[in-house]
Amino acid sequence: MRVLIVLLACLTASAHATRPFQAQITCPVGGEQFTANLIGSSHYFSRGLDLRPIGGGPAPWPLPQCLTNGLVLYKDKFSERELEKLQVLVPSADYQALRVPHTQYYLAAWLQRHLDESPALIASTLLQATWQANAQQYSSYALAALEQYKLVLRQAELSPKARLRDSLVAGELERRLARYDDAQTRFSKLKQELPPDAPELLVIDLQLKLIAERNSAPHAIPAQKKPSSATPGAAQPLRDGVAPVQPTPPPGLAG
Template sequence: MRHLKFTVMAIGLTAVPAFAGMPVPVKMKCAVGGEAFTHITTASYTIFGRRPDGKPFGSWHFPLDIPVCPGNGLVMFQEEFSADEVKTLKVLISSPEYRAMRDRDTSYYKAAWLMRSLGRSPIDVAWKVVQASWQADGDIPLKQRYQAEYAAAITALPRDDQSIDWMLMQARAGNAYRELERFDEAKAVLDGLPLASLDVPVPAQSRNAAGEVENGKAIEDAENRRGILRYVKDVRDLADRRNASSQPVRMASPRLAAELCVNGKDRLDADDKAYCESDAMKAVIARFTLPPR
């Protein structure tokens, strides 16, 4: 499940920035019924950072659009399906439950419902609902329903202290409870994580005679663990402060934090407004010298 890794990486043809985020039409064929249609996606994109809920900032919109068959509304959440899956999907998309979701829910939520119905991994299903919550940014009740659903699903997963993916998803659940203003539940989830297993040193590179790094996976694992540890501590601190913002100033990059403080201050909560008035943030704002809009 590499899509769950904490580290922020450039994706695609980032060696050629001019092409990042260019729309690309893709000819598609619906898995159920065979309808031909065109799906617009991108050949490459770059990620510059992430919100606490995992939504990236980058050269494209996120989450990436999933192909949806125009006629029957099937969300093509994977490229190919087995013959048995196609038969099951045909029944699922004709069901009253799915028909009710077609106009009410986002494509990623419908994908999660189909995945769950096909017996996909609960953690993969939960991740789809996380992404569905990004799609619902402009609809607060819908977003909150998705957040509550995935937080409950994630915290119900079997405990796996050895899995980085499990720990990151638990931390995402804690953040969801924070954004829902369920601060005690957020802290309980975060405090239940095995933080000692995340507080590991990053090993120095070890190279062989050819100069190749031999312990790259160990370095990546340690960096991921330390990244999750920082994330957990930051979200825990926000929960203590009763800050429910989806983009808290304290967890933003310096440039974005300055932008939020100068041009988005009216939309900030009390904790973020107070932080914008701190000497530390005033220094950041001065460094970027952003004029008020």
């Protein structure tokens, strides 16, 4: 299946109402019980070039976060080894200092780094942190995400489909950061490598046009007819480390 099919899975879907729900959660660090307001499902009209869902609900979906210590629960269960680390990390001055100036997904990425999660998962989380970022946060978040995607792209075992997908995201981050020369080099190379009928060329040609205009503003993925095999509105889990797109709730938390 073409990479663009993954990027455009939601593009022609009708918008469905966002389904919020509440979940009773026990914080794995400290044992605090709290009620989290979460999203059970949501469909979108389209996605941005950075894969941010457009229309239909919040993006990214909120994650459960312990009220007192601020632990962001980016997955439903931590291993015993991870819990031992979290007992030290969460109350630390470093983590607590991040709570006010930074978003949930940035905090989640910080935790993921310290828990030795996969580079792909950290890249995905940082990308979604850019969706939450305000004007002051965006550049630092996008730069952190870009560096993580570069790390992922250096992995020899990365599949061709994943390499193309992550290269498109990295190029988008470079353009948004006004690193136009880097972005142009990346997209020009991708264009040379792809066959002339590759659907990803829709994205690449738009990117090259925006780069020539020195345009660093967000833009939507160009519309394309949905292949019959695509599932409208399909969303991938945050923690799967594969598709850096809108997450589903952790198992056991869906209403």
